[in-house]
Amino acid sequence: MSFLNRFLEVPARDDTLQSVIRNLEYLLNSRPGYGSRLREYGIADYLAQQGRKAAQVTILREIRDDILELEPRFRFRDITARGRDAELRLQIYVRGTLITKSGERPCTLWIQFHLPSGEVTVKPDVTVEGSHGA
Numbered sequence: 605m606s607f608l609n610r611f612l613e614v615p616a617r618d619d620t621l622q623s624v625i626r627n628l629e630y631l632l633n634s635r636p637g638y639g640s641r642l643r644e645y646g647i648a649d650y651l652a653q654q655g656r657k658a659a660q661v662t663i664l665r666e667i668r669d670d671i672l673e674l675e676p677r678f679r680f681r682d683i684t685a686r687g688r689d690a691e692l693r694l695q696i697y698v699r700g701t702l703i704t705k706s707g708e709r710p711c712t713l714w715i716q717f718h719l720p721s722g723e724v725t726v727k728p729d730v731t732v733e734g735s736h737g738a
Contacts, residue, residue: 609721619653620704621711624677625726628713632668632724660685663694678711692719697729 627699669702679701694717702711
């Protein structure tokens with residue numbers, strides 16, 4: 605169970621994948637200085653970067669770092685950005701291994717990062733072979 609699930613009024617009763625997704629959305633939608641007094645996490649001010657490529661590199665690095673440090677149920681393998689959509693959401697794919705009670709399984713997460721607002725959504729990528737949405 606995600607640490608942040610403990611603060612829900614009605615505790616979530618879902619599988620490991622949904623718990624990991626919810627935890628990552630909480631973490632990635634946090635902003636430094638607002639999420640915790642103990643440690644900075646979330647995505648920093650990427651708009652201060654000069655140029656679109658530098659901002660993208662910063663976003664990918666910070667997503668990778670947060671997953672590696674704060675989500676032990678997802679063993680990170682790689683991260684790639686595949687462009688922006690018409691609503692200015694950067695399309696990001698994170699591949700790795702989901703660690704569940706019943707064992708390990710390959711998993712790809714689809715992260716949409718809305719560039720103007722910084723809002724992050726995380727979903728299982730069911731279009732990629734080896735991803736499991738259950």
